[in-house]
Amino acid sequence: MPSRDRERTRRRLLDAAFVEFAAYGVAGARMERIARIAGCSAGLAYTYYGGKDELYDAVQAEVVDAAAVEFDASDLPGYAARLYELQHRHPEFARLATWRRLERRGTVSRAAEVEAIRAVQESGLVSSRFAAEQVLELVLAIASMWSNAPAVSSDHVVRRRTVEDAVRRLIEP
Structure with a gap:
């Protein structure tokens, strides 16, 4: 069960980041807003992705490229x-x-x-x-x-x- 929760959290972070980056770009996006939208802490967002640039790259690879x-x-x-x-x-x-x-x-x-x-x-x-x-x-x-x-x-x-x-x-x- 924990691995499914991790995957669900990761997916929520990607979806929230997609919305945030589309609205504000990389420079204007805020990890705190992304985490709040995803329903987790900013610390957890950093744990999953390391930082804003890595999260942006993940959005490009997993959301944009998939669509x-x-x-x-x-x-x-x-x-x-x-x-x-x-x-x-x-x-x-x-x-x-x-x-x-x-x-x-x-x-x-x-x-x-x-x-x-x-x-x-x-x-x-x-x-x-x-x-x-x-x-x-x-x-x-x-x-x-x-x-x-x-x-x-x-x-x-x-x-x-x-x-x-x-x-x-x-x-x-």
Whole structure:
């Protein structure tokens, strides 16, 4: 029974940290708030994760990466649409990604995605008018462009289609 309680506490800490980091970023997040939301002491939070940076890394690895949409270089419009859907349904993912770009520059390696795009460019499925790195950044930007804008349900369908169409036009050979 104790191991299950430890796992439940660890999960509550991750969930609380996800909310805290999405709202305040790493710099603004407070371990005391995270612990309070998780229903444990700050000392226990430090025992589990060592500190705020380690907890942030755990959130990235266990919460964000687990919810990540499947990347498919041969279907970049579909990937962008799925990413838009995730951010529409869960805006905290978009906020956390923004904080990550602001506070942890250069720590995200997208080498595998860039290489996959390069391969589909070489096969002729995706235009080579932009470098593979630029294609990836443009696809991510298009998918995220409405992440902070409120949408009524009818806008959502149009926005999703627009994201998909914009990426399709961007990459067409």
